[in-house]
Amino acid sequence: MRKVGLPRFELLFRMGEIITKRPIFDCQMCGVCNLRGTGMTCPLTCPKDIRNGPCGGVRIDGKCEILPELDCVWVHAWERSEKMRWYSARILIIHPPLDRSLDGTSAWLNFLEDKDCCAPPGWPDISIPRPDTLLGRERAS
Secondary structure: OOOOOHHHHHHHHHHHHHHHHHHHHOOOOOOOOOHHHOOOOOHHHOOOOOOOOOOOOOOOOOEOOOOOOOEOHHHHHHHHHHHOOOOHHHHHOOOOOOOHHHOOOOHHHHHHOOOOOOOOOOOOOOOOOOOOOOOOOOOOO
16 A cells, blocks of 8 residues: 555545445544444434443433434434344444544545554553454343
8 A cells, every 4th residue: 555655545545435434324534433333323423422322311202412303323323233233242342532633534544554443642552342353243231
């Protein structure tokens, strides 16, 4: 990749994600995609930008406390993850905060370069399990 030029690859991959992931999953281009861990629901569509489950303000009808006309992103994520054949247990993983320096970059390239697996600078080194782990459908009861 480096011989051809990383900026060209970045542009190519970023455009690929914008064309595919944005219309299908409402991708917010955070650079650290976790769709398989959130029932194929982009958690950054939450008005509070919450990455690790609902905020506690979810209404009894499953609506968002900030925008009551919207369903809670995390209610969708949980329901959809229950239907996933693989990766359904990944919704139980607590993720470190997003590395905001990756905003607007290609999550696919960041994955290939292992940039998406660690906490941002200043946070404890919490590694996120790679996709080949937690394939089971089991959930904690």
